[in-house]
Amino acid sequence: MRIPLAGELGHLAGIGTVAAVLAGAGPGALDAQQDMSDVEITTIPLESDLFMLVGRGGNIGLSVGEDGAFLIDDQFAPLTDKILAAVAEVTDQPVRWVLNTHWHGDHTGGNENLGNAGAMIVAHRNVYRRMNPDEFADLMGRSSQAPRAALPVVTFDAGVQFHWNGRHIDVTHIGQAHTDGDAVVHFPRANVFHMGDTFFRGRYPFVDVDSGGGVDGVIAAANFVLERSNEGTRIIPGHGDLASPEHLREYRDMLEIVRMRVASLVANGRTEEQVVAAAPTADLDEAWGANSERFVRAVYQSLAGGME
Numbered sequence: 001m002r003i004p005l006a007g008e009l010g011h012l013a014g015i016g017t018v019a020a021v022l023a024g025a026g027p028g029a030l031d032a033q034q035d036m037s038d039v040e041i042t043t044i045p046l047e048s049d050l051f052m053l054v055g056r057g058g059n060i061g062l063s064v065g066e067d068g069a070f071l072i073d074d075q076f077a078p079l080t081d082k083i084l085a086a087v088a089e090v091t092d093q094p095v096r097w098v099l100n101t102h103w104h105g106d107h108t109g110g111n112e113n114l115g116n117a118g119a120m121i122v123a124h125r126n127v128y129r130r131m132n133p134d135e136f137a138d139l140m141g142r143s144s145q146a147p148r149a150a151l152p153v154v155t156f157d158a159g160v161q162f163h164w165n166g167r168h169i170d171v172t173h174i175g176q177a178h179t180d181g182d183a184v185v186h187f188p189r190a191n192v193f194h195m196g197d198t199f200f201r202g203r204y205p206f207v208d209v210d211s212g213g214g215v216d217g218v219i220a221a222a223n224f225v226l227e228r229s230n231e232g233t234r235i236i237p238g239h240g241d242l243a244s245p246e247h248l249r250e251y252r253d254m255l256e257i258v259r260m261r262v263a264s265l266v267a268n269g270r271t272e273e274q275v276v277a278a279a280p281t282a283d284l285d286e287a288w289g290a291n292s293e294r295f296v297r298a299v300y301q302s303l304a305g306g307m308e
Contacts, residue, residue: 036078041086044242046234047190049165053086055079057106058238061185061194062087065165068096071119072185072194072236074110083110095119097164099171100152101196101238102179103130103143103211111150122154124173126181130211142210159183174198174221178205178238180212184221186228193225194236201240201247203289204281205255207298214302215259222252254288262299272300 036056043062044052053060056079061072069087074080087095098115100108100123108131115121129136132151133143154160162169170186178197185194197206198221207213225235229245237243261280270278281292 034076034078036076039079039082041079041082043086043089046192046242050187050190050192051090052236052242053083055082057109058101058104058197059194059236059240061192061236062090063165063167063169063187064091064093065167066093067165068093070097070099070162070164070169071095071114072099073101073107073196074098074114075106076109077113080110080113097122097162099123099183099185100127101185101194102182103127104179104197104208105144107196107238108146108150112147115149115151115153120154121150121152122156122160123152124181124183125155125157126179126212128152128155130179130181141212142208172224174224175217176212176214177207177217177221178213179208182213182217182221184224191230191233192236193229193233195221195225195238195248197238198222199225199235199237199240199243199248199251201237201243201251203240204291204295206291207295207302209298209301213298215255215299216302219252219255219259222248222255226252254284258284258296258299259303262296263303266300266303272297272304275300 039056041053041055044054046052049064051062053062055075057075058073060075063070069091074083095114096119098111098119098121100121111121128151129139130143131146133139134145157173159172168188170188172184174182174184182196182198184198198218205218207215207218226245226248233245235243235248258281262275265275265278265280276293276296281296285292
């Protein structure tokens, strides 16, 4: 396994795009539909004990040290052995913790394998609820039952802090953003954030309204990180290359522009189909990608209920 410098990554981080589009499926649901035999895990050093791993699905964060490996997200179940091999290239310690940034299967698909291997899985309480709907008759929207070993064994509400491998690791829940269970992870000493799918670098995001997500929360997540960033901050997005605050600022500005345009149309009584037909992202699509209709619909759905 080659370990490139961050600037050499290029197209590799973009291979999670397909998984992101289908991210509404539950843990493991897509595994049987995809051949992952050709997927390679690429390891990007951020510091001597902190890494970004790229394969297929959501980008992974990895902290290593004497306490054991700490993973942020774990992609798909068929990739677990490859992910563990990449971890073994940089530490001889086992994976002790897996932190899920949200419940989608391209970020939690390896939970069952790692849970059975002894890792402790931690996530926001809404991740537990959406992965375990059999226990929650009041749960609304998108969810999918996961095997017991895949479920978080530790949950939090507003946030949680780890003191692990000589680092403070701050985890914060950001309201209703990509879903209703998103976590942003901060390594203060390293000046590194992992934003999960609250940040899709260089493309329109998937806002899972059916899982409690909303565009205002995605904007709030970007502002939360920007307010705590400086020129040296590095940001691991849920999908896309390693980013800087400038990349995140451009993304936030795009979100605010589209929100403003859609909100104006909603306030003037336009229906969802009329908003889509008005093409409020037409001048942005060349820079931000081909999924504008899905994004516009999500923004409309995020806003329409609150403006009725």
